[in-house]
Amino acid sequence: MKRILTGDRPTGKLHIGHLIGSLGNRIKLQNEYDTFIIVADFQVLTDRKDTAKIEENIIEITKDYLAAGIDPKKTTIFIQSHIPALSELYQILSNVVTVSRVKRNPTVKEELKAAHIDEANMSLAMFSYPVSQAADILGFKANLVPVGEDQIPHIEQTREVARTFNKTYGAVFPEPEALLSPAPRILGLDGKAKMSKSLGNTIMLSDTPDEIRSKFKKAVTDSGREIYFDKEHKPEISNLLTIFSFFSAKKISELEKEFKEASYSEFKAAIAEELVDKLSELQKKRTEISESEVKEVLKKGTLKSAEIVNDTLKEVRKTMQLDYPKIFGS
Structure with a gap:
């Protein structure tokens, strides 16, 4: 092997x-x-x-x-x-x-x-x-x-x-x-660089539901209101779609259709709830691991x-x- x-x-x-x-x-x-x-x-x-x-x-x-x-x-x-x-x-x-x-x-x-x-x-x-x-x-x-x-x-x-x-x-x-x-x-939520602890632009695996919701609410988005994947012209929205796709196990094309009429704030709120749900499972497992x-x-x-x-x-x-x-x- x-x-x-x-x-x-x-x-x-x-x-x-x-x-x-x-x-x-x-x-x-x-x-x-x-x-x-x-x-x-x-x-x-x-x-x-x-x-x-x-x-x-x-x-x-x-x-x-x-x-x-x-x-x-x-x-x-x-x-x-x-x-x-x-x-x-x-x-x-x-x-x-x-x-x-x-x-x-x-x-x-x-x-x-x-x-x-x-x-x-x-x-x-x-x-x-x-x-x-x-x-x-x-x-x-x-x-x-x-x-x-x-x-x-x-x-x-x-x-x-x-x-x-x-x-x-x-x-x-x-x-x-x-x-x-x-x-x-993955870019940071500030849209400026890769996600990094030192830059404070992350969602930590240990973040509380309120912290996750607050961070996504402040996440930087592109100009306009369309939600579709285009790394060159809409890097911030594309980054959020990538995060959403990973945690929801949905294809990006599915998410584009699902949120075609949604506002950026509605879209970010939906991502936050998806992560709250998925990370709560990981966090529960984490509490069961003893030192x-x-x-x-x-x-x-x-x-x-x-x-x-x-x-x-x-x-x-x-x-x-x-x-x-x-x-x-x-």
């Missing part, structure tokens, strides 16, 4: 953009692939200094995973920082990547822009983030990495790292393929993952002749 690695930074609870996009896709893929989800806590530090809430965020994000439908019997969830072998592999792989190559990665520039950090104040960890991600992927010898189009440069760089290492020292790593998510990119259950899932997943990465690192050291059998034995 082919192996998948995917994951999130634990910066807070998840929102509907995650559910429609990456999380919804993972729930389907776990039935077809050996799936690993990395809770990338070290990567939180690349653009923020406050560490006080990371542990709680890890617990909360894992609750969201389980409530949404991630099955720990099919999917292994683990904490990045508690697998030292990943950090060691990151150190080793940093030697086969040039500074100029990392600078050409457009995703790093986009991350800096999103975090409002200028290049002069960028941390070394932020700069070398693509190499850290490569170590995570290659440490598991992942065959596939589910990504959106904006993340393809990271996967291409990981493939280059694998090729360079294999050519320099010997064949160890498979070259992972990007598995493009069929899910659409002890979450801790057990994370402990088991991290131990299992550590064994896999330790084996990879052992193979890497031997291939590079860094295992020193004369000193430490075979």
